[in-house]
Amino acid sequence: MTELNFSRFGDGVVTDERDGYEGYLVSADKLIEFATTLRDEFEFDYLSSVTGVDYPEDSKLEVIYHAYKTIGGAELVFKVQVDRENPEVPSLIDIYPGADFQEREAWDLLGIKFTGHPDLRRILLWEGFEGHPLRKDWQEAYYEADIKPYKSRWPEAEYTRAEAKNPYGANVKYPDKFDPEKWVPEGEDMLYGSLAKYETTDKDGLKTDHLTVNLGPQHPSTHGVFRIAATLDGEKIMNLKPVMGYLHRNHEKIGERNTYLQNMPFTDRLDYLSSMSNNFGYAIAVEKLIGIEVPERAEYIRVIMAELTRIQNHLFAIGMFLNDIGAFFTPSLYAIEERELVLDIFEMVSGSRMMCNYFRFGGLARDLPAGSLQKIKDLVFDRLPRKTDEMDRFLSENEILRSRTVGQGYLSTEDAIKYAAAGPMLRASGVPYDIRRADPYSIYDRFDFDVAVRYNGDIYDRYIIRLDEIRESIKILQQAVEQIPEGEIQTGKPRYQMKVPKGESYGRVEGPKGELGFYLVSDGTGNPYRYHVRAPSFINLTAFGPMCKGLKIADVVAVLGSIDIVLGETDR
Numbered sequence: 001m002t003e004l005n006f007s008r009f010g011d012g013v014v015t016d017e018r019d020g021y022e023g024y025l026v027s028a029d030k031l032i033e034f035a036t037t038l039r040d041e042f043e044f045d046y047l048s049s050v051t052g053v054d055y056p057e058d059s060k061l062e063v064i065y066h067a068y069k070t071i072g073g074a075e076l077v078f079k080v081q082v083d084r085e086n087p088e089v090p091s092l093i094d095i096y097p098g099a100d101f102q103e104r105e106a107w108d109l110l111g112i113k114f115t116g117h118p119d120l121r122r123i124l125l126w127e128g129f130e131g132h133p134l135r136k137d138w139q140e141a142y143y144e145a146d147i148k149p150y151k152s153r154w155p156e157a158e159y160t161r162a163e164a165k166n167p168y169g170a171n172v173k174y175p176d177k178f179d180p181e182k183w184v185p186e187g188e189d190m191l192y193g194s195l196a197k198y199e200t201t202d203k204d205g206l207k208t209d210h211l212t213v214n215l216g217p218q219h220p221s222t223h224g225v226f227r228i229a230a231t232l233d234g235e236k237i238m239n240l241k242p243v244m245g246y247l248h249r250n251h252e253k254i255g256e257r258n259t260y261l262q263n264m265p266f267t268d269r270l271d272y273l274s275s276m277s278n279n280f281g282y283a284i285a286v287e288k289l290i291g292i293e294v295p296e297r298a299e300y301i302r303v304i305m306a307e308l309t310r311i312q313n314h315l316f317a318i319g320m321f322l323n324d325i326g327a328f329f330t331p332s333l334y335a336i337e338e339r340e341l342v343l344d345i346f347e348m349v350s351g352s353r354m355m356c357n358y359f360r361f362g363g364l365a366r367d368l369p370a371g372s373l374q375k376i377k378d379l380v381f382d383r384l385p386r387k388t389d390e391m392d393r394f395l396s397e398n399e400i401l402r403s404r405t406v407g408q409g410y411l412s413t414e415d416a417i418k419y420a421a422a423g424p425m426l427r428a429s430g431v432p433y434d435i436r437r438a439d440p441y442s443i444y445d446r447f448d449f450d451v452a453v454r455y456n457g458d459i460y461d462r463y464i465i466r467l468d469e470i471r472e473s474i475k476i477l478q479q480a481v482e483q484i485p486e487g488e489i490q491t492g493k494p495r496y497q498m499k500v501p502k503g504e505s506y507g508r509v510e511g512p513k514g515e516l517g518f519y520l521v522s523d524g525t526g527n528p529y530r531y532h533v534r535a536p537s538f539i540n541l542t543a544f545g546p547m548c549k550g551l552k553i554a555d556v557v558a559v560l561g562s563i564d565i566v567l568g569e570t571d572r
Helices: 007-012 028-040 097-110 189-194 251-257 263-268 275-290 296-324 330-350 372-395 399-405 413-418 459-483 536-548 553-563 567-571
Strands: 013-015 024-026 046-055 060-068 076-083 088-090 113-115 199-201 207-209 211-218 226-233 236-243 503-511 514-522 530-534
Touching (some): 024 028, 028 076, 046 097, 046 514, 060 514, 076 088, 097 113, 097 536, 189 236, 226 553, 236 536, 236 553, 251 263, 251 530, 263 275, 275 503, 296 330, 296 372, 296 459, 296 553, 413 536, 514 536, 536 553
Parallel strands (some): 024 076
Antiparallel strands (some): 013 024, 046 060, 060 076, 199 207, 211 226, 226 236, 503 514
16 A cells, blocks of 8 residues: 555544554545545546445444556555444545446445535435445345355255245335335436436527437347436437446345355356456455465466456457447457357366356466367467457448547546546546556566557547457467466365455456456455445446537447446446
């Protein structure tokens, strides 16, 4: 963690002295001044993660912030503690606009009110939901115990469904005077009010009313159920809000019920196109808590799997994006053909093509099987470079593609940083920030590769940068498969259950869609006290509305496709 001098704030900013914790504790009344100083004087221009933790025994809720410099370097962690019964924290949206959706999530799931937020409403749960599920005293419909393994699961070797002992409804709470049998959805006044409907007068004095249109909820182009509410002046977009939550599974609450190891296959289900990267980020976070080293061979295999994941994700993203803008089916089939070859390797290594569950704390579930390394070599030294160039040659200068994408969906360098955009979105706007270089993890500092960057910040650059990144991943893979040593693939003996020391950690990786981070708090037991996912698909959508303003309604799908979201990660 970066050490800085904050003596000017007196007792308003103090070092977090709790065992296993890091960063600074900032009083709520000093937060705005502190964050402004952090950004303007100390160059922490990128607020990556905002989340909260419930400490009912101390009658406190805590908000945790992770900030970085886009020029590179380690994190700076700061926190605000507030009364649990009246949890009010100043919003940082005016300083770090990327806090927008994350503050709404903390309000939704923990009940932390961010004063000054212009649109503080639920974001993942419906407006009439009772309670805040990430509070420690909240219980789900089939609640059995706070942590797994549940006793009902294997009593005398017989499986018992919790639902049989706890019928639906016994733990379900509804708002006062709410009758689910008579419920009729009301007009979403808060959502539509936030879209600021008004009328426009053109140069000839003609007044036109703005029209609010809903795109969705739908599956096409979004790879999950998603809705867009847009205010239009004719076909021109005046304002736009993404609406999610249709797939919400309360992943983080489940993560706090699970043991640490039980969460590993759950991470697969976040971005189901990027299972290996999901495993990687979570493994790093837990390994930080435990304080264990990973054998060298395992580190090489981890990097190989992560870069293959990046390639197959980008192939799929390119194929589906072209599908969305009208190049129907043929380009996506070419992309999927190459992706399938990568999935063949995943199947050889892990036994699964998508939900791999391959990483373990301190290493991997198993070593590379016979023949897999040669198959990877054949792919990265021959077929993938050749097919990437072929795809580039066939598609990148296509007249229709360029007319739909060049100069459209603009995201400036400044806005990309402000909105906490990550991954290809950030780098396509001229910010050469890649965690593998800026704050290296695993063994990425051993490899020679360039950070792919483009400077126009439009849809086209967000397409082409994914081809650039595929080529850089191939470079890393070529080096890794030549350098990989023999040796162990696991530190210590694999264990189903483990005791993790008290404290907190934040593990992050440069996933295919950007920074994927896992914030963990341990209370010393075998289950995480707090489990939070910094999901790039979710946070990248913060910039979606601003990117669409002024465009035609027909361009919305192209902008969304260029972001490359997966709803399993967005909703969690």
